[in-house]
Amino acid sequence: QVQLVESGGGLVQAGGSLRLSCAASGRTFSRYALGWFRQPPGREREFVAAISVNGGTTSYADSVKGRCTISRDNVKNTMYLEVDSLKPEDTAGYYCAANGGNYVGASNLAWSYWGQGTQVTVSS
Numbered sequence: 001q002v003q004l005v006e007s008g009g010g011l012v013q014a015g016g017s018l019r020l021s022c023a024a025s026g027r028t029f030s031r032y033a034l035g036w037f038r039q040p041p042g043r044e045r046e047f048v049a050a051i052s053v054n055g056g057t058t059s060y061a062d063s064v065k066g067r068c069t070i071s072r073d074n075v076k077n078t079m080y081l082e083v084d085s086l087k088p089e090d091t092a093g094y095y096c097a098a099n100g101g102n103y104v105g106a107s108n109l110a111w112s113y114w115g116q117g118t119q120v121t122v123s124s
Contacts, residue, residue, distance in 0.1 A: 002026040002113050004096045009118030016086050016122075022079040022096030022115060030054075030074040033102045035111060036081045038092035038120075045095070047106035049081060059104045064090075086122045093117040 008020040022034065035050035049060045049070040058070050064083065072079045079096060097111035 002029060002032055002098050004098060004113060004115035006094060006096050006115045006118040009094060009120045011121045011123060012086050014086055014088055014122055014124050017082065017084045018086065018120065020081040020083070020094055020096075020118060020120070022081075024077045024079070024098070026077075029077040032098040032100055032113075033104055034070075034072055034079045035097045035099075035104065036070065036079075037095045037097055037108070037111075038090075039095070039117075040089070040092040045108060047108075048094070050104035050106075051079065052104055053102050057104055059106075061106070083120075086120075088122045088124045091120060091122050093119050 003025040005023045036048040037045050038048050039045040047061050051058045051070045055072050067085050069082045095117045096115045098113040099111045103110045
């Protein structure tokens with residue numbers, strides 16, 4: 001199993017940047033694909049980005065492509081999401097997730113482990 005804890009959220013002005021972190025516990029961190037999802041107010045959770053176990057494959061939602069970079073440090077057991085050119089529509093609770101099948105797609109059902117989330121609010 002793996003436990004996930006997000007950090008780095010907060011209030012940011014539109015056009016700004018932030019970096020979210022997801023720290024994982026457990027000795028098998030490097031065996032899990034990792035991802036970021038978000039849930040805007042009043043809407044369903046949606047896929048943001050994902051990264052394979054060795055970091056060699058990444059995927060992004062169209063809504064953030066070109067503005068986001070996902071990365072991982074398998075020594076520090078931490079995953080990151082950098083978001084640039086923030087927009088008010090990026091306002092959401094951001095959640096990290098993990099799965100043991102090296103899946104980097106958007107289906108919620110394929111992700112086995114979830115963090116508690118960190119709130120990002122983008123002001124216009």
